[in-house]
Amino acid sequence: MTSKQNYSTIQDDSSWTNLILDSIADGVFTVDHEGRITSFNRGAEKITGFSKNEAIGQYCHEIFRANTCFEACPLKHTAETTEAIINLEVNILNRDNKEIPISISTAVVKDHEGKVVGAVETFRDLSLIKELHKEIHRQYSFQDILGRSKPMLKLFQILPDIAQSNATVLIEGESGTGKELFATALHNLSSRRGRPFIKVNCAALPETLLESELFGYKKGAFTDAKQDKPGRFRQAHGGTIFLDEIGDMSKGTQVKLLRVLEQKEYEPLGSNKTERVDVRIIAATNRDLMEMMHRREFREDLFFRINVIRLSIPPLRERREDIPLLLDHFLERINLKQSKQIKKVSSSALKTLFDYDFPGNVRELENIIEHATILTKGIEIQSRHLPSYLARRHEPSPATATLPEGEDMSVLDNVERDLIVRALERHRGRTAAAAKELGVHRSTLWRKIKRYGIATR
Ligand SMILES: Nc1ncnc2c1ncn2[C@@H]1O[C@H](COP(=O)(O)OP(=O)(O)OP(=O)(O)O)[C@@H](O)[C@H]1O
Ligand SMILES: [Mg+2]
Structure with missing residues (x-):
């Protein structure tokens, strides 16, 4: 009898609803049509740091101070359009002015006659999930390269030593595997960081243009050569040159490149004056250079000069x-x-x-x-x-x-x-x-x- 009486009392004064609302971890609060807070559950107190007494009667923007409060208040939107919002991410400031990421959902509140009298918002603290997210990114990324598969973690491990070695590196991998990302990482991890990192796509230019691009030219070397132009090797002096798609380089250019690798010198087009450079070479290819060498499409001596350290980036299907x-x-x-x-x-x-x-x-x-x-x-x-x-x-x-x-x-x-x-x-x-x-x-x-x-x- 007593328990039944208690039960109906609880139901009557709506504490029952409050009891339920207070038992959930998510924050729940309601506002009237002016945007003043009319209820505030325990979850809301915990996430925001404001007590129910402090919150009730305040405008919700005074408590939440979210990035959306003034530009696009989701509650206002819901009250005006009756459209619910689900899982919108916003950042609020808690009582200590600390930024808290939350995910919010809204709905309208109607009276017995179906008239809109306010809105309700439920929200979830995303701090933990964001922290985990950051942690995962910290653990599984290296110099903007993401990876958690065994072969990628292995590459991350050897990358710093390779970077510091100053040796020529050949990066192999299918198209889109991240060869350029790795080349950039190698430069940034080397003592040459802070000096130029120059990229040249060897497949994009025909032979003579590629040569003048790489080694530069002297005024008068050809009709359009109105003045001296330094090549990419000169621009890369002290830094790194990234020769992308090296498998597409013609055999004539290969000879000149070999000389730079062996003697660190070359002559610009139309010049008989030798230039010396200090450049580290990183080359990349999505072709099988070894096979090209066997077919005599790629010079053997150049292959062995480039292939000092080889980084093979596995295709994505091998590291799902x-x-x-x-x-x-x-x-x-x-x-x-x-x-x-x-x-x-x-x-x-x-x-x-x-x-x-x-x-x-x-x-x-x-x-x-x-x-x-x-x-x-x-x-x-x-x-x-x-x-x-x-x-x-x-x-x-x-x-x-x-x-x-x-x-x-x-x-x-x-x-x-x-x-x-x-x-x-x-x-x-x-x-x-x-x-x-x-x-x-x-x-x-x-x-x-x-x-x-x-x-x-
Ligand atoms: N491990 C990775 N983590 C994050 N982004 C990556 C990763 N690998 C590749 N990408 C992204 O994929 C795209 C392709 O990468 P990238 O240009 O380095 O590949 P590539 O091997 O040089 O391709 P291609 O052979 O076509 O030149 C880029 O937008 C790059 O940022
Ligand atoms: Mg590339």
């Missing part, structure tokens, strides 16, 4: 573990560029991407994401937003098996799940130690272990 990381990176970049809020990739779209072979490698992945984001109106990229040529059936790759089934996981979810799995592995399943390393409370870790269906010992 890098796909989520790259996806996440490109999504973030494209969201910024296109002012979009795309957060997720549906599991079936992700599967299509995992099954695809990416002949154009990372650049192709980037283009695919750009294509998809243009077509995506909501927050999730779905299979139908991907270019149709991806939909062809492929043999499922072994990596597919590691993708979680069922519930859609955002790219970020995937990386977060992975970070947790690896922390647990490192600590042999001890959650307390793993939570400590990840900088989260043990209960938070448990919640995530359950959510992601991670097996624990």
